[in-house]
Amino acid sequence: MKYILFKLSIVFVFLIQFTAFSQKEISRTVISQKELNENNLTIKTLQTNNYSQKMKNIGILLFNNFVTLDVFGPVEIFGRLKDLYHIEFYSLEGGVITSTQNVKILTEKLSEKDQFDIFLIPGGMGTRKEVDHPQMISTISEIASLSTHVLTVCTGSALLAKTGQINGLSATSNKRSFDWVLSQGSKVNWVKKARWAVDGKYYTSSGVSAGMDMTLGFIRDLHGIDLARKIAYEIEYTWQENKEVDEFYLQDLKQN
Numbered sequence: 001m002k003y004i005l006f007k008l009s010i011v012f013v014f015l016i017q018f019t020a021f022s023q024k025e026i027s028r029t030v031i032s033q034k035e036l037n038e039n040n041l042t043i044k045t046l047q048t049n050n051y052s053q054k055m056k057n058i059g060i061l062l063f064n065n066f067v068t069l070d071v072f073g074p075v076e077i078f079g080r081l082k083d084l085y086h087i088e089f090y091s092l093e094g095g096v097i098t099s100t101q102n103v104k105i106l107t108e109k110l111s112e113k114d115q116f117d118i119f120l121i122p123g124g125m126g127t128r129k130e131v132d133h134p135q136m137i138s139t140i141s142e143i144a145s146l147s148t149h150v151l152t153v154c155t156g157s158a159l160l161a162k163t164g165q166i167n168g169l170s171a172t173s174n175k176r177s178f179d180w181v182l183s184q185g186s187k188v189n190w191v192k193k194a195r196w197a198v199d200g201k202y203y204t205s206s207g208v209s210a211g212m213d214m215t216l217g218f219i220r221d222l223h224g225i226d227l228a229r230k231i232a233y234e235i236e237y238t239w240q241e242n243k244e245v246d247e248f249y250l251q252d253l254k255q256n
Contacts, residue, residue, distance in 0.1 A: 058086065059110075060120045065129075067101075089107045089108065090108050092133075113146075119151070123207075124155065137163055150201060151215070157171050158181040160202070164187075170189045172246075175249050194246060210246070213239060213240045
């Protein structure tokens, strides 16, 4: 009898130790997973919204007298996700393109057959000339129709509107140039108070820095708000998360 009790006591002690060990290992696994989620958000983003793990290509259209921040605000944000996005600069003829701020960028030649996961069109005074450039508008139209997403900053939406691609869709643009932009697309549902607008695959934003708000909104839509906020924090940028409200539009109202 004593022998049986001795054996049972050994088994009991073993079970207690095994249970404690298992709980400790489970706890370690949970902690490790938590740390992974907090410190490596890009792993989570690859699985969000069934977005493929394949590297996404971003084609950025440039033309003389584009606005530098229209381009490099979004580039800074997408560039934080080097494992997800590859960025290239294009122009109608290729070669060196100069911004209004006299920044020179070497570009690849654009073809109507090109298609991108993301096609980005900036704004600037150069858009006033390019809206009357038939080949430019035709090329934008073809590429926009083939690309998965199309993003515009500032008066870049005027170029997109001129193609007819966003007729009947909601869009916005720079409030200081709003009347001129409207004249390029009378069939577009222009939303003046929006910081940026989303309609299907088309994202259009207000003036200059609004391109950064839109890009963070795009990241949120595809990869989740945690990653968008993480990037905004890293670049020390106060993100306007509500696309419906453009503070500069409201300021204009107060002045009238």
